[in-house]
C-alpha cells in the first residue's frame with residue numbers, strides 16, 4: 264500500500280489515520296508544483312486530478328479524496344469510527360463539513376484574490392471552528408471520548424489555522440494539545456518532518 268502525500272498538506276489526515284489504524288504503508292512524497300513524485304514518477308499518471316492524498320491499495324487501485332480515504336481507513340479499523348447505529352453517517356457528516364466548509368476555505372486564505380476575500384475566509388473558518396468547539400465534549404474529541412478519523416482531518420485544519428497566525432478558539436486549544444500527545448500524530452509528523460504547533 265502506498266500513500267502519496269505532501270508534507271503538512273491535507274494528506275496528513277490520512278497519514279495520521281493509517282498510523283492510528285496500525286496499517287503499514289510506503290510513503291511517497293509528491294511535489295505539488297511539478298506533479299512529480301520523490302521517486303521520479305509523473306504523479307498525474309497516478310492521480311490525474313493532480314492532488315494529494317492518493318492511496319494505492321492492494322491490487323493497485325488508487326483511492327482519492329480525503330473523505331473517501333478516511334472512511335475507507337475507518338472501515339478497516341473500526342475503532343476509528345463511532346459504533347452507534349448512525350455512527351458512520353455521523354462521521355461522514357463531520358468529514359464532509361471539514362472538507363467543504365473548512366478545508367476549502369483555506370484555498371481562499373492561501374491564494375486570495377484580495378485582502379477582503381482572505382478576511383471573509385477567516386471569518387467563515389472562525390465561525391465553523393466555533394460551531395465544532397461548541398459541540399465538543401470537554402477533554403474529549405469530536406464525537407465524544409474517543410479519537411476517530413474526523414479528528415485527524417480537523418487536526419490538519421487547526422495546523423493551518425496556527426500557521427496562518429489566526430487564533431485557535433480557546434475551547435480547541437486543549438484539543439489540539441491532546442491530538443499532538445497521541446503517538447500516531449507524533450509519528451506522522453516525524454515522517455513528514457513537521458513540528459507540533461500547540462502552544
Ligand SMILES: N[C@@H](CCC(=O)N[C@@H](CS)C(=O)NCC(=O)O)C(=O)O
Pocket residue numbers: 272273274295313314315316327328329330362
Ligand atoms: N478534493 C480533494 C482536495 C485535496 C487537496 O486540496 N489537496 C491539496 C493539498 S491540501 C493539493 O494537493 N493541492 C495541489 C493542487 O491542487 O494542485 C480532497 O478532499 O482530497
